[in-house]
Amino acid sequence: MKANQPKRKLFNDAVDLLTGDAPGSGTQMLPVDQIKPFHEHPFKLYQGERLDDMVESIREHGILTPVIVRKLSSGYEMLAGHNRQNAARIAGLKEIPAIVKENLTDEEAWVYVLETNMIQRSFSNLTITERIAVLAARYDKVCGTKKREEIIEELHRLNGAGGHDVHQQAKSRELIGQEYGMTGRNIARYVRCNQLIPAFKEMLDDGSLTLVSGVELSFLSEEEQELVNKALEQNGIRVKGNTARKLKAAAGTITEETIRSILKSDKSVTEARACLKIMSF
Secondary structure (H helix, E strand, C coil): CCCCCCCCCCCCHHHHHHHCCCCCCCCEEEEHHHEECCCCCCCCCCCHHHHHHHHHHHHHHCCCCCEEEEECCCCEEEEECHHHHHHHHHHCCCEEEEEEECCCCHHHHHHHHHHHHHHHCCHHHCCHHHHHHHHHHHHHCCCCCHHHHHHHHHHHHHCCCCCCCCCCCCCCHHHHHHHHCCCHHHHHHHHHHHHCCHHHHHHHHHCCCCHHHHHHHCCCCHHHHHHHHHHHHHHCCCCCHHHHHHHHHCCCCCCHHHHHHHHHHHHHHHHHHHHHHHHCC
């Protein structure tokens, strides 16, 4: 490289790898089982017909777009391509083509994970827990970084999506809300629900817990949330708005006895209202 040659822009190497312009480098074939899933991967893998279609396509054509991985001290970590890896394994492939990234920070790795999914999927098609992960990461981890802009530009070029307005950065709830068509208040609710334990996040997805009630429960410590979840499972009940508000008010002092008392009082009120409703007929 000449001394006066402009320094290569960070993250443009993936484009060079695909086009063959990177000196002494290229897409590598990596063993499928040497690539670990991203340590906090927030997205659910394809299932059903969508997975079957991908498996069939890979059997017929192979993997046309390389996955993107981060090199670790031992093995590799998947950044973009969890579904392709899963489908390739089902299809019987032992190796898959990969672009290898080295010396990435966790924040930079997060951008690859989030943005590749958002390029391929509509935000409205994500589950509630996936939306929580995307919004929380955007707000807390990768907002307004120059490197995020460069990565997004690279990914759009890799996906053949053309240019991208890399200068519009999400620096606040309002700007993130504009990007996803949501109010800043609703963004705050999703971000807050990132403090929920996995069991409560699953309840958000299956509809047994509302987002508003989830926000209330998020103010409990992880240990308190686990106690509440255990009580709910034992009694076979759901947390409703009034119960969630009472639990939030008791945050920091939650015990099994506290939970039983709150659940019992709310059950008594519910039963009393039911009786009044019957008597009114």
